[in-house]
Amino acid sequence: EAEVAQSPRYKITEKSQAVAFWCDPISGHATLYWYRQILGQGPELLVQFQDESVVDDSQLPKDRFSAERLKGVDSTLKIQPAELGDSAMYLCASSLHQGRNGYTFGSGTRLTVV
Amino acid sequence: AQSVTQLDSQVPVFEEAPVELRCNYSSSVSVYLFWYVQYPNQGLQLLLKYLSGSTLVKGINGFEAEFNKSQTSFHLRKPSVHISDTAEYFCAVTPLRTGFQKLVFGTGTRLLVSP
Numbered sequence: 553e554a555e556v557a558q559s560p561r562y563k564i565t566e567k568s569q570a571v572a573f574w575c576d577p578i579s580g581h582a583t584l585y586w587y588r589q590i591l592g593q594g595p596e597l598l599v600q601f602q603d604e605s606v607v608d609d610s611q612l613p614k615d616r617f618s619a620e621r622l623k624g625v626d627s628t629l630k631i632q633p634a635e636l637g638d639s640a641m642y643l644c645a646s647s648l649h650q651g652r653n654g655y656t657f658g659s660g661t662r663l664t665v666v
Numbered sequence: 667a668q669s670v671t672q673l674d675s676q677v678p679v680f681e682e683a684p685v686e687l688r689c690n691y692s693s694s695v696s697v698y699l700f701w702y703v704q705y706p707n708q709g710l711q712l713l714l715k716y717l718s719g720s721t722l723v724k725g726i727n728g729f730e731a732e733f734n735k736s737q738t739s740f741h742l743r744k745p746s747v748h749i750s751d752t753a754e755y756f757c758a759v760t761p762l763r764t765g766f767q768k769l770v771f772g773t774g775t776r777l778l779v780s781p
Contacts, residue, residue, distance in 0.1 A: 595756070
């Protein structure tokens with residue numbers, strides 16, 4: 553069964569440092585999503601791509617977060633500088649048909665900022 | 667905009683007992699509805715979805731959910747739970763319209779199954 557690949561699985565970083573997460577969606581899935589899940593809460597959308605274009609980044613803290621999907625395949629989410637409140641699970645997902653049949657999620661990256 | 671309310675943050679239940687996890691949503695347009703399960707330190711796995719047609723939807727692992735439009739609910743049920751069903755369960759909605767839409771999640775319900 554096809555999977556969404558994410559790396560690293562776990563990341564510990566000091567505040568004010570830069571950190572990056574990588575996601576490789578299921579082959580052929582044009583839509584890619586980055587969600588943030590704070591402990592004890594549901595996931596919240598940070599950014600949505602259709603191919604290489606951003607279609608929704610309204611909840612992305614653009615002063616410190618950036619996301620790219622240069623060739624419309626894999627994607628990188630970056631935080632610089634990291635803050636203590638950024639500690640969370642960062643989930644990548646991909647979908648066909650703009651998500652109307654549901655998304656396939658990766659295993660996530662657990663970020664701890666110390 | 668859409669929103670999802672999961673009324674119970676935690677549901678304790680004994681093994682082999684039935685369980686219902688409640689989900690209510692708010693939307694000014696029709697929606698697609700989903701239930702996802704998340705095991706510790708894992709991503710989310712799709713349990714079942716309602717797109718159209720029969721309001722009773724069957725999913726994986728013996729779970730089912732019923733869409734009730736008048737009550738704007740999509741409660742998840744299982745007639746007999748196993749220890750392995752212990753996990754976090756998320757209800758989610760996305761609007762039924764063209765264009766790019768996002769999946770909006772509830773805050774989750776932790777199902778705790780004990781022997």
